[in-house]
Amino acid sequence: MENNSILIVEDEKKTVELLKLQLQSEGFTITAAYDGEEGLQKAKKEKPSLIILDIMLPKIDGLEVCRILKNDSKTKNIPVVILTCRHDMEVRLEGFKKGADDYIVKPFDHRELLARINSILRLIKLQNTLKASIEEVERISVINEINKAISSSLNLEEVLKIIGCQTKRLIDYDLISVALLNKGNKFVKVRTLVPHANIEVGEEFYIPFESSFLTQNITGGTTLSFSDKKILELSVTPDLDKVLSAIIVPLNVRRKTIGSLNIGSYKENAFSTTELEVANQIASQVAIAMENARLYERVSESEKNYHQLFDNALDLILLHDPETGSVIGGNRKVIEALGFSEDELIKMSMSDLISSSSSLKAEEILRKIRDEEELIFETSYKKKDGLALPVEVSAKLIDFHGKQLVQGFARDITVRKQAEKELHFLANITTNAPLAIIGTDNDGIITSWNKGAEIIFGYETEEITGRACEILIPDELKIQRNLIIQEALLKGLLEEIETERIAKSGERVPVKITYSVIRDEKGKNIGIAHIIRNILQERELQRQLIQSEKLSTMGQLVSGVAHELNNPLTGIIGFTELLMLEVNKPLYNDLKRIHQEASRARRIVQNLLSFARMHKSEKTRVDINGIINNVLELKSYEMRVDNIEVISDLDLNLPVTLGDPHQLQQVFLNIINNAHQSMTSACQSGSMIIRTYSKETSLIMEFIDTGPGIPKENITKIFDPFFTTKEVGKGTGLGLSLSYGIIKDHGGYIYVKSEESKGACFTIELPLIIDNGCINEIRSYSSEYPVIRELDILIIDDEDTVLQLFKEILSREENRVELAKDGKIALEKIDSKGYFHVIICDIKMPNMNGNELYNLLKSQQSELIENFIFMSGAINDFETLSFFDREINPLLLKPFSISEVLNAIFKIVNKKKDCNSFQDLEKIKIF
Known part of the structure; x- marks a missing residue:
């Protein structure tokens, strides 16, 4: 109450x-x-x-x-x-x-x-x-220890000693003993369990049965607790008169009292009701121990019973000579498990049985057993079929009929080893996974933390385990996280929840988390597993992809605009050249100025197209100086208005080499852009020296700026992907990394020398490679061109200006010129006339484009396909690029000059062996 x-x-x-x-x-x-x-x-x-x-x-x-x-x-x-x-x-x-x-x-x-x-x-x-809970746990622990002693040892003295020591943990006694009734109840044998005064553990004393108050209480069969001088009979010790309190508990085996457990104290009223209950529990264990001892004695006395136990044991039991390791005998389980007959077995030694893969050798095992009381180890036994049997062995020296032998109890641990292997495999996956795998209990306390979690969040396992997982959650996301946990508990699994977490450094880490409820064997929720993936790089790649898409869209837009500009520029340049053939000096100079400015516009448009155009990586003969000049022309306006002076120190005799002009152009633009931006942001002005020269078998390019320089700690990271010191949105961190890859792919080197506040010098070394290949793109800047006469020529273009320009150029020399605005009209004219010496065809047109017309004639095996010259304002799609990879016909890029047109026609006509009249055509100079 x-x-x-x-x-x-x-x-x-x-x-x-x-x-x-x-x-x-x-x-x-x-x-x-x-x-x-x-x-x-x-x-x-x-x-x-x-x-x-x-x-x-x-x-x-x-x-x-x-x-x-x-x-x-x-x-x-x-x-x-x-x-x-x-x-x-x-x-x-x-x-x-x-x-x-x-x-x-x-x-x-x-x-x-x-x-x-x-x-x-x-x-x-x-x-x-x-x-009370702690006392109950302690009581259970004591009972378990006593049970363990009883089950693991048949040595009664050892077991009773353990019982005496363990009882002390629960009952504060001064004396403890066991009293046993002898056969015929003639006397009581008293045995002390702990030493006291001059009495050693295990010493026995005898009390006459008839006159003993103790025996009267034993036979009563009930537990007694009292303080009375009658308890002087409980123990025979010099300090007997000090005992003031005692407990006597009968020892009952199969409803028969065999003795009592006696506990004494020098204090009055020393024992509580709880201690009486504990004494009853311990007494039942003592009774079991006593009974086990009696059974052991009977087994020892009966050789037949011993062999029966030996043979029927579930473990493998082997007896060895402690010196030689020879097998003296083994039980039936050994013969069944290893496959040897009894005769074969006794001819073997321990070294024959121990697998060569075992870490412990037979000699070492025998030595350890001789030196230690008991040896427990894992090894493998060799079976008759050659396979290995993994076992856990408990071995010690025993006295067998007066002779010392090594007795080994070996338990087959094949199933356990397989389970351990699988657990180890799973543990390795968990430990080494690139994901953070975190376990929490129902209160959100972190219980497990793998290597991936250490890498992502920066906490070591030891410092984070046992802490609340809220340490990783931003304040504004804690309510959201609690709702997600509730949903996970309802569903059992939530996959790929995108959110943020906080690393040890304070940095916010974007992650995707899969929540999985952990349940025990009864299906009760005991925690949650969090599988976390760091999506920082994924987000960066998404950002780069978006940026790439923007650049691609911009490129397509630039290409489209350039294509539209090239058509009128073709007309301007062409008609200007025609007028220049006929006008007087004053007008000629004005027309020449128009021609020069239109040509300048052409170069600007072509430079824009070269960046917007898709290119298949292809090594051709490249003029390094020309590529650098193209980039500088593209950047000239920006650098001029930002007060950046460019000093070109280009070797005019620089040899050509093999390379991809578009990729090299991108490298040079990246370096010049970086220098331009660094000088503008730091100094609002500056100068840049661009130098080229050759050295033995290499071409050297140097880009030297007067910007703020590169800090020493960044020099080694400058070519790493995504490394940038620019503000967010002003750089991807990929420019120099891509440049490094391009130069390496060309068999060259790119490196930087810099001191902070003293500018930077980027140096590129390319190998000098000689190649005699040719390019089918027509780009001649000669002021001379051949005279083409009396040819049938078909011009196909959807632009009236371009058609009229060709008609004006070619009709002057008595050529017969036909015009068509698309491929279908051209096909009709071809079918009608039958043959044209030259067909100049635009690639992009309505109804039927140039590719389709060419492929149609090719499928009809027409000889006219050899007479084709293509023209285009821009090549900005892979289909067109692939087409020119396959075909070798010349290509005129708009805007073009009269010279380029006539030279292209000359090459087509001059290829005809039956057209000798065209071998030595007259060339004239227009300006």
């Missing part, structure tokens, strides 16, 4: 009566004392649930009463609440030093007092419950 009594120690009767009235109404039993001395007496006698103690008391003040109560073993656990009229902190602190559990200042609110009393009593109840 729950104790609800409260002792009030207060010299003011009004206060006592008020407290009684308030507390009795709440169901408490109230006792009062009016001075310190009376309070002490009633506390020791009544042992109330709680004491309300005034500080100012007659005889003994409240603080002293508190100190005495807390120092007395009988009252130290009674909670004390101090009443005081003083607000002085020193008084309260002194009360706590004396052991007070709480205090309340007069005048007090009865609700506050009641709340504090209930809080303290709840705490005491919890403490008592915890204490």
Whole structure:
């Protein structure tokens, strides 16, 4: 029944009566004392649930009463609440030093007092419950240890010694013994379990059965606990008269009393009800141990029974000579498991049985067994079929018929080893996975933390395990995380939830998390597994992809605009050249200026197209100086308005080499762009020297700027992918990395020298490779061109200006020129006329484009395909690129000059062996 009594120690009767009235109404039993001395007496006698103690008391003040109560073993656990009229902190602190559990200042609110009393009593109840739980755990532990001793040893003396030591953990005794009835009940044999005085463990004493008070209680069959001088018979020791309390518990085996467990103490009333219950449990274990000992003795006496146990054991049992390791014998399980006959087995030694893959060799095992009492190890036995049997062996020396032998109990652990292997494999996956795999319990406490988690979040396993997982969660995401956990608990699994977490460094890490509920064997939720993937690089790649798509779209736009510009530029350049053939000097100079500016516009458009155009990586003869000049022309306006002076120091005799002009152009543009941006942001001006020269078998390009330079710590990272020092949105960090890859692919080197605040020098070395190949793209800047006469020529283009330009150019020399605005019209003209010496065809046209017309004629095996010259304002798709990879026909890129047109026609016509009249055509110079 729950104790609800409260002792009030207060010299003011009004206060006592008020407290009684308030507390009795709440169901408490109230006792009062009016001075310190009376309070002490009633506390020791009544042992109330709680004491309300005034500080100012007659005889003994409240603080002293508190100190005495807390120092007395009988009252130290009674909670004390101090009443005081003083607000002085020193008084309260002194009360706590004396052991007070709480205090309340007069005048007090009865609700506050009641709340504090209930809080303290709840705490005491919890403490008592915890204490009982701890005692129960300790009791179970003791019983388990005794069970373990009983099950692992047949040595009664050893078992009883363990029982004596383990009992001490639960019962504070001074003497403990076991009394056994002998056959015929003629006397009682008493055996001590722990040493005391001059009595050693295991020593036995005999008491006559008839005159023994002990034997009378044994035969009664009930547990006794008492304090009486009759207990002097419990043990034969010099300090017998000191025993004041005792417990006698019968030892019953199969409903028969065989003796008793006797426990004595030098204190009065030393044993509690709980200790009596514990003594009963221990006595049952002692009875088992005694019975086991008797059974062991019987087995030892009977050789037949011993062999039966030996042969029927589930473990493999082997007997060896301790010196030579020779097999003396083995049980039936050995023969079944290893496949050897009994005759084969006794001709073998331990070294024959131990697998060569075992870490322990037979000689080492025998030596260890001789040196140690018992050796437990894992090894493998060789089976007759050559396979290995993994076993766990417990081996020790035994006395067998007066001879020492090594007895080994070997348990087949094949299943366990396989399970361990699978667990190890799974553990390796978990440990070495590039994902963070984190386990938490139901309270969100981290219970497991793999290597991937260490890498992503920066916490070592030791420092994070046992902490709340909220340390990883940003404040604004904690509510969201709790909702996700609730959903995961309902569904069992939530996959790829994208969110953010906080690393040890404070950095926010974008992640995707899969939540999986962990359940025990009964299906109860015991935690959650978090499988976390760092998506920082994935996000960066997405950003790069978006940027790439933007650049691709921009390239397509630029290409389309350039294509549209090239058609009118073709007309401007062509008609200007025609006019220049006929006008006088003043007009000629004006037309020449128009021609020069249109040509400049052509170069700008071509440079734009070269960046927007898709290129198959292909090495051709390249003019390094020409590529650099193209890039500088593209950048000239920006650098001029940003006050960047460019000094070109290009070797005019620089040899050509093999390379991809488009890729090299991208490399040069990346380096010049970086220099331009660094000088503009740091200095708002600057200068750049671009130098080329050859050295032995290499071509050298140097780009020297006067920018802020590169910090020493960044030099080694400058070519790493995604490394950038620019603001977000102003750089991808891929430019120099791609440049490094391009130069390496060309068999060259790129490196940088720089000092902070002293600018940077990027150097590129390319191998000098000589190649005599040719390019089918027509690009001649000669001012001379051949005269083409009396040819049938078909011009196909959807632009009227281009058609009229060709008609003007070619009709002047009595050529017969036909015009068509698309492939279908051209096909009709071809079918009608039958043959054209030259067909100049645009690639992109409505209805039927140039590729389709060419392929149609090719499928008809027409000889006209050899007479084709293609023209285009831009090549900006893979289909067209692939087409020119396959075909060798010339290509005119708009805008083109009269010279380029006539030279292209000349080459087509000159290839015809039956056209000798065209071999030495006259060339004229127009300007």
